[in-house]
Amino acid sequence: MRIFLALLALVFAAPLCAQDLLPPAPYAYRQLDDPAQEAKAQALMETLRCLKCQSQSIADSDAPMAGDMRNQVRTRIAAGEEPEAIRQWLIERYGDYVTYTPQLRPLTWPLFAAPLVFLVLAAVLLRRRFRRSRSSAT
Template structure:
């Protein structure tokens, strides 16, 4: 009895990950009008998959991308313009859904953040190069004599393992 329960538990645990996977998306049904399908395909390349986050919905195998493709096709078939379709997707998913988000207050950092960081780094380097080095006082006669004595005593290398190439 215990052996049968153990075998059943092992079989359940090995089959559970396969059952938990997302089902494959339904195949895309293109629009009957070729011009509308061309508009839809063009929009697919501009819309980011919110699951994959680095692919357009045209290339994404995710189920949500298939749903968004179907939604875009429905809206185009209903006569909505490309801008209206984009606005609806932004309303649903935010500016992130577009590969080129609109220029407004919330997206200034996306558009100009890297340029601002580059300019700040350049200004910092420029100011650092403009700083004057600290003035160094010349050695006194006593300090120069001490230095000459130390250099003269250096005839024997302090490190027995050192080679002339280490200088």
């Protein structure tokens, strides 16, 4: 039974190990030759979140996935694509979590409205509380 479990673990662990053994993408750690294009790429990469790291941009992360994303950004910038089009492509591919600048959509508007609702609710409750305490004090 132990041999079976060990073999089973090896079978499932092999694909995980293979992922990290791949060589990095060409532009993962190499900058573009054109300084203007590299500046565009760097500015975009600082606004994109690494999907493996917590609160680290792909510009700062050493994760293999961040390297692949940097490669995609630089390759697309070198091909003449606009940074905002690249951002939209990454959002479509990975979801809103990939960007540090969330977008207002029908699904996300409650996240933007909730703080305002809580502030109004707190103001109403505090006003009632102070009105009662002033009424009972006089």
